[in-house]
Amino acid sequence: MGRLARFLCKLMVEIAILRHGEPLGGRRYRGSGVDDPLSEQGWVQMWSALENTGPWIRVVTSPMLRAKEFAKAYADSHDLPLQEFYDFREIGMGAWEGRSPTEVSLTDPIGYKAYYSDPSTGLPSGAEPLSSFYHRVTRALDTLEGPGPILIIAHAGVMRVAVAYALEGSLNAMMRIKVPYAGLGRFSHDDSGWSLCVS
Template sequence: MTGFTLHLLRHGAPALTGRMLGRTDCAETAEGVAACLDQTEELDFARLVSSPLRRAAAAADAIARRGGMTVTLDPRWREIDFGDWDGLSSADVDGDALGRFWNDPDMHAPPGGERWSTLTTRIAAAIDDIHEDTLVVTHGGAMRATLAVLFGFGQAQLWAFDLPYASVLSLRIWPGTLRQAQIIGLWP
């Protein structure tokens, strides 16, 4: 059974901080791009994919230039949509509603926002389209959704992973009817 390595790189620090950034499309800082370049210098991959949001695409473009590659923008790797809360700080959102969301983001999606199951469905489809060693520049929510899809982790387990800006989560995946996967590295 032939497998492949999937490296997930969380974008670097965004220009807007302390906010719920889902569909909000803000720039990535120069320091954030540099951190992503540093984190990926030793990674081996044949394909480069990125969320189309600027805070991810900026790092992907820099990585592509360094490696003489092209970037494939794939909207399935974007962050979860926080709906009416998008772009707000958590202090600006009703605390009880926010708590219900963090505990069960499928049953308590933000008003006008995306359900957790919608995110995991699109991430599963994106993973199914990968067949070679790939680096994906993405977001914390998409990385956690990948862990849920591949390993069946619940919300409590997903929040046990520290995924700071510019962190890399590396996975070995063996596709097939009974897809198997293994976590092979996490570099914050």
């Protein structure tokens, strides 16, 4: 591939980010420190979300079980190359990892209120700073080379960062984006930067 072709492939990228489906263990803070696999319902949600999508040129996945087990199954079933990106793991939630929102709201009501009032400064003890999470995910996005489309299997936090990056939104604003299990978002990159694609 010539220098110009490599340059154009770097500039023009189409991706879709699929959040993992429902994991085992119920609703709880499940960042990079809790690695639950998908529930049966979670598998169904993800297969359903990808019906009538693609074709993809490759699959990229978070290293977390709830993402990569499905990514491997999907890539194998469609004969696609699979890459694991460590920087696409979910944000670390520190002291709240594995705990339910109800439990945290009862045992740490001040911290719970602080987090939902101002996520960029109110994260629990030991959590990954929101700015660090944003920078590692955007750095990983910017390493992707096209033209695509590339399917990324990851997390709600990764989707939020991608939306904020495309729209130049604030860290607090991105945490107000609601991403359902098996939610799918599409993005593209060209010489003007990243864009959110709505269909």
